[in-house]
Amino acid sequence: MNLFATSVSRLGSRFTLVFDPYHRHVLHSALGRWIDQPLDLTIGVQTESGEVVALPFTREAEMFDAVEQELRLCGVRYTAHSVKYGVRLTLEVTAPFYPHDVSTSIAPVLYFTLRVQPQHRLFWTNTQNPLQQGRLLVRLKREGLQFTALPDALAMEYVISQVADDRFSIKDFIVGDTPPTAHERLVPLTDGASIDNDGLSLPFDFSRGEEATLRFAWCAYVDAPVLEVFGKPMRFLYTRHFASVEDVARFAREQQDTLLRKTAFTESLLDEASLSKSQLDLIRFSFQNFLLNSWWVVDEQGEEWFSVWEGSCYFHSTVDVEYNNGLVYFAFWLPLLEKLLDEWARFEMQDEVGSYLAHDMGTHAQVGSQAYPHPMQVEENANYLLMLHAYWRWAGNLAPARRHHALCKRLVNYFERSDTTGNGFPNEGVANTIDDASAAVQYAREQVYLAVKTLSACHAAAQLASALGDAEWQAQCERIVTRIRETLDAHAWLGDHYAVCLERTAEGLHDPWTGEPLHGELSGWDAYSIYTANGLLYLLMSGHTPPVDLWRMKQDIANAYRHALTEYGCTHTSADKSNVWLSQNLWRDYIAAYLDVGLPDNSSRYMAMEQLMNTAGLNKGFIDTYFTNNLCFYPRGITSIGYLFAMCGLQIDRTQGVVRLRRTAPYPCRVPLLPLADWQQGEVPFVTYHLTDAGVTGALEGEKLPGGLRVEWY
Structure with missing residues (x-):
């Protein structure tokens, strides 16, 4: 495929490289994206006369004639061709990952494998004087990067004192006032490799063989608190597994075969899945963007904390974002979702209606209270209950529901009290996740989207209540479901689709961002929306038919798709063309697949937007939104892992x-x-x-x- 900016990262450990061929550098930091700086990275071939041809991550060497890029679930592969020198260079960057294997997945190490081979022809052009001897070359240059050549590695050290976001300073991203120091190592794993003053190299001679290979491990370590959780400083979890960067280097050297074998097995599962190329590439690309947002830390007493940044927004484990990200936990690592379910329970908040969950856990390097400007009461309560129910059914483990039984009852109470008209539809606390949308979509009273999600959450909560032996709570949940269903059937259906909201006027409505009152007709109340069925997926995944009119839901999905479709996917509604959110398009696609609606595969549209946003000077990582928003380096793209569930209609209920x-x-x-x-x-x-x-x-x-x-x- 064509070159575009691509990230490689680690689970919970933040060590990230962003390969940016258009700016001809790599963004580099042991503390990850946004706390990184450009690195000039020369990876290429040096001739005997000193000429260097390199991959497009440096401004200090000649470029190859053509470079291909191949995304991998756990890294990226580049293949470069030079007709001038008659060589083909392959670079594979591998970020080890194996589900439920903590050491493999969190170790702050990346493997680089360079391979050079003769290639005497490019298209119809023959190489006149093909290179016979030379050196595979790795050379680094970055402001503030200090090198020390050791007998078995190149040591690197730098102070993490700058950030890549002009809105903030380094103090926003660190614990305390002193910027931490990062310690890194380039560890050659190939016999005959030289450790140079600013990199590594390996001589080759094609007369002795048809190819030469240089492999090395790039290790990182930050031995300082990196996240403050409820006032307690926490270090990366890897500091419990490795005492120093030397320990990481030893692990990378001694365990390379095991780590690479496990990673290859994980990647092979996706390779063998019969998905389209654009579906596979979307999963691969977004998985690394999910990883680069993850934090897995531990305090001095050994208590762990796991959370996931909301990309360029920096909020920790936003409930409505993790509602979509949750599919990756169901696919690979369900115990991480259990951690989040327990952590969110510590963020109960209250208003005049009742108890609700905070939108997020904090921001930047601080966890402890909501940082988002306003709450999303009904949204987050429903999201939590749906994830808790799905976890119970898929894991067969009721323990989290038992621990948070009382909290869940208070969340359901909020639903009932937020309905001030008696029709079941919430009209208090209704600001939702679609926070760049029009008033009708984002915070109107009596939204159909939130009503269906509330219905689904109460249906799920009723089953939890039954399992917990709480008949009174079960009856309450069932009453709410009945009220919403009656109103949905009688008042929300417009002949071929559901309304966006029942309210048709903005009178009495206030913008949650500004507090300003709105007036006049509520534009777009009757539009076609892609969000109506959003609350159904987790129930469908656990084999439970949501108590709605499924035929109407299917018509709504199909008709909204047709009316809202654009180049890169569907906009929020047919009336609100303000943006395209790819994660929500994906979520809708899976619901359509489970309900057998028959929508076409839109992954090529989604992947086209990702490539657009990471070429020609743009470097956005996975971006969920079009040009009028900037949800970039965003974790929500891993919603794409759901293609594997939707393809076969996977439903799991371990309780049965x-x-x-x-x-x-x-x-x-x-x-x-x-x-x-x-x-x-x-x-x-x-x-x-x-x-x-x-x-x-x-x-x-x-x-x-x-x-x-x-x-x-x-």
Whole structure:
């Protein structure tokens, strides 16, 4: 594929490199994106006469004639061609990752593998004097970067004292007043490699072989508090596993085969999935952007904290963002979601209506209170209950619900009290996640989007109440569901779609951002919206049919898609063309797949926007929004992992011991059932859809699923 800016990062450890070929540098920091600085990185081939041809991450060398880029789930691969020198250079950057393996996934280490081979022709042009001997070359240059050549590594050190966001200073991003020092190592893993004053090199001679390979590990370490949680300074969790950067380097050297083998296995699962290239690339690209936002830290007593920045907004584990990100926990690491469910429970807030969850946990390097300018009471309460219910069903673990039983009852109480008209639809505390949208979409009273999500959350809470033996709470939840359903059927349906909101006037409505009153007709109240069914997905994933008119929901999805579609996806509504949010398009696509609506695959539209936003001088990482917003280096793109669930209609309910799979698929394919993996044994079941006389029909590979789960086909 064409070159575009691409990130590689670690789970919870922040060590990140952003490869930016258009600015010809790499953004580099052991504290990650936004706390980074440009690094001139020469990776290429040096001739015997001293000429250097390099990948486009330096301004100090000649460029290759053509460079390809291939995204990987755990890194990126570049292949460069030079007709002048008659060589092909391949660079693969690997960020080790293996689900449920903490050391592998958090270790602050990246592997670089360079391989040079002869290539005497490019298109119809032959190389006149092909290079026979030379050196593979790695050279670094950055302001404030100090080098020390050691016997077994190149040591690097720098003070993390600058940030890449002009709105803030370094003090916003660190704990205390003293900027921390980062310690790094380039560790050669290939015999014969030289440790130079500012890099590494390896001689090659094609007369002795058809290729030469240089591999090295790039290790980082910050031995200082990096996050303050409720007033307590916390260090990266990796400091509990590794005492120093030397320990990291030793681990990278001694465990390279194991780490790379485990990572290759993880990547192979996605490679073998029968998704389209644009679907695969979207997952790969966004996974690294999710990782670069993650923080996994620990205090002196060993208490851990996990949270995820909201990209360029810096809020920690925004509930409505993690509502979408949650799919990656269901795919790879469900215990991390349990951590978040426990952590969010510490952020209960109150207003005149009742109890609600904070929008976020804090911002920058501080966790302890909501930082967002205003709450999203109904939104976040519903999101929490839906995730808690889905966790219970997928994990078969009711313990978090038991721990937070009383809190959940208070959250449901908010729903009931926020309905001041008695029709079930909330009209207090209704500012929602779509915070760049029009008034009708973002904070109107009696929104259909929030009503359906509230209905779904109360349906989920009723099942939790039953499991917890709380009949009174169950009855309350069921009453709310009934009220909303009656109003939804009687007053929200407009013939071929649902209204955005029941309110048609802005009188009495205040902008939550400014506090200013609004007047006149509420523009766009009757538009086609892509958000109506948003609250249904987690119920569908656990095999529970939401108590709504599914035929109307399917019509609403199909018609809104047609009326709101643009070059890169659907806008919020047919009337509100202010922006495109890719994560919400993805979420809608999965609901459509579970309901068998038959929408086309739009991943090529979504990936086209990502490439646009990371070429020709732009460097936005995964960006969720079009040009009128800037939700960049954003974690929400990992919503794309849901393609694997939607393809086979995966439903899991461990409380019933059942896994349900769609009997047919759109085309013959093979899908890994990641949530059913036994990662300790390295065993992952697949469902395969074959072309038969009866059409495309699914079958489970292997005789049975782990844990005694039975398969039902639908």
